[in-house]
Amino acid sequence: MAKYQSSLDATFRALSDATRRALVERLVQSPASVTELAEPFDAALPTIVEHLRVLERAGVVSSEKVGRVRTYQLVPDALVPANHWIVAQRRPREKQLDRLGDYLTNQEGDR
Template sequence: MFRAEAHLDLAFQALADPSRRAMVDRLVQGPATVSELAKPLAMSLPGVMQHLAVLEASGLVISEKIGRTRTCRIEPKVLTQAEQWIAERRALWERRLDRLGQFLDETKDD
């Protein structure tokens, strides 16, 4: 039983945590190592690793280990997909409001 929107579950879930959003916030400025991501967070390194795993599972972040350091960076595709899901719903909602306003205008001279 496969759902096409399952990746949105993971993306929104990943963005629902303030520590993970802080990590994304840092990574949009450019790549960073795990330690760099961890520094501003009041949390143990394994805690940060677990958040990183969630971000990677969602596809928002990818990382690569070179030597003993792992470098992380944003993968913008999923970010865009999440943004578009919201944008489409907001557009539908606004379109409905427009139709409603038009209807009210057309019938106001009764």
């Protein structure tokens, strides 16, 4: 559990920043170089590189350097544990709402 929790904490920490979330959204489309990723942001290249390092340390993205060009891509299934955790948190509430809906439907039928 500790390793899973640590990994989950790192993922959520990495995704807690809007710039990093935007980088992930961009990488959903296709792998991209640092220069391409930095293009839409009003930030210095080293700032974008640091955001990418945070994402890489969390295991959300990986990179490959060919010559002088470093390309980043999403790690397949890296966000699956975070998604599982979010879904697990929703289930109890959804069950309560389902029971409330059933109750209300039955009350209308009794009128």
